[in-house]
Amino acid sequence: MKLHGLRIPVVVLSLLLGLSLFFGCQWLYQKYNYKQPLVASLSENKAVLSYEVDDKHDQLLIEVRMSTPNLMEDYKKLYTKLDAIMGKKPFILKLTDDRDSELIKAYYNSQYAIYQAISRGTYQEMAAVINKESIALGVESKVFIDRDNIYLQMKHNNHELNEIVPRNPSSSAAMAGGELFNAEGN
Known part of the structure; x- marks a missing residue:
């Protein structure tokens, strides 16, 4: 089938391949540019008991539960490391705990x-x-x-x-x- 000299199936297939390539590259970039280093940093930090990362919004929400003798020192170290990993990608570091x-x-x-x-x-x-x-x-x-x-x-x-x-x-x-x-x- 042709439209103005173009074969429609070839155009559609090219469009689908281009979009797949674009989204695949974006996924790889996110995974290796900040997601893996982010998870590694949170997992390796001794003060971090648990964490949850929500990237469904414009800003990345990182919820962290910490146990530390000095909250200020360990929070600042964690924030600085995450800021270096995230670069220009906006994020919020939120603390969670178990209040009674x-x-x-x-x-x-x-x-x-x-x-x-x-x-x-x-x-x-x-x-x-x-x-x-x-x-x-x-x-x-x-x-x-x-x-x-x-x-x-x-x-x-x-x-x-x-x-x-x-x-x-x-x-x-x-x-x-x-x-x-x-x-x-x-």
Whole structure:
């Protein structure tokens, strides 16, 4: 069958082969350019207990559960390594944990001091309030600060809460993990 001197089956077959080649190359590029190094980096990191990668959206969502004595140090190392792997591909590194009701209460009771410290610079007062609230509920807590974030680690029994609060919420470097909870943990 011909249309204006072109054979339709040959044109359709050429189009299908071209599209297959294009999508195949794209798949190989993604697999070897960032997916394999990303999975290898997450798997090799001793602080990472588990991870999940969601690439169904414009930004890659990397959810990580960490267990570490120093959340700030290990989070920054992980973020820096992932940033080098991802290059210009946008991603979000989100922390997950296994909070219990006591951890949620301790964090909820500490939020006011955290956000007050961000706006007023009262970081020592914030640390004292977090320590007081934690002790009252039988929770062990650690607070770390750098120029971008406040890193809050809390442990109670076999549960832990890892929260990163951006010091400058509009900063793209402060993309981190978590949400605010109300007293009921919702």
